[in-house]
Amino acid sequence: MRRGFLLPLVALAIAAALPARAQDARSTEAQDAARAWLALADDNDADAAYAAAGDKFRRQVPQAQWTKALADTRTPLGKNLRRTVVSTQFVDRIKVFGKGDYAVMIFRSSFANRDFAQEQVTVEKTAKGWQVIGYFFR
Numbered sequence: 001m002r003r004g005f006l007l008p009l010v011a012l013a014i015a016a017a018l019p020a021r022a023q024d025a026r027s028t029e030a031q032d033a034a035r036a037w038l039a040l041a042d043d044n045d046a047d048a049a050y051a052a053a054g055d056k057f058r059r060q061v062p063q064a065q066w067t068k069a070l071a072d073t074r075t076p077l078g079k080n081l082r083r084t085v086v087s088t089q090f091v092d093r094i095k096v097f098g099k100g101d102y103a104v105m106i107f108r109s110s111f112a113n114r115d116f117a118q119e120q121v122t123v124e125k126t127a128k129g130w131q132v133i134g135y136f137f138r
Contacts, residue, residue: 027088030103033130034121035083038107041135042080046070054124054131056097073137078112083119094122097133101125104134 040049046067050058061069086106093099107119122134 026090027103030090030123030125030130031085031088031105033123034103034105034107034132037132038080038083038119038121041070041074044070044074049132052132054126054133056124056133057131057135060096077114077117081110081112083107083109086118097124102133103130 037049037052040052047063049070050063050066084107086108088103088105091102091104094102101124103123103125105121105123107121109117109119111117118138120134120136120138121132123130124133
């Protein structure tokens with residue numbers, strides 16, 4: 001009986017002593033770039049968010065359309081309260097963009113006027129670093 005109780009405790013102690021696995025640097029860099037860009041969107045700074053986005057974003061969405069879409073979508077939500085990364089997936093091809101070095105992130109977010117939302121941010125590694133090329137809000 002004691003042995004059956006002791007074994008799980010020993011396993012737990014060993015697991016607690018092991019170092020935690022750190023997220024790889026590439027994921028951290030991509031997520032940091034996405035979060036910095038999302039902070040601009042959170043502030044409803046459409047001009048700064050547009051300027052910070054990658055060329056592929058700006059070629060697909062005219063600035064006036066982006067400004068209106070951001071105001072229409074985000075203003076009613078109120079202040080961002082929390083944002084958590086759900087997943088980060090690296091891909092080397094996106095149908096509409098072709099080959100590249102991309103990361104697609106899903107965030108679970110909550111706002112003052114909406115408890116749950118899902119945001120998808122796609123970034124591309126360019127000579128300027130990771131840049132947002134896609135944003136979808138659900």
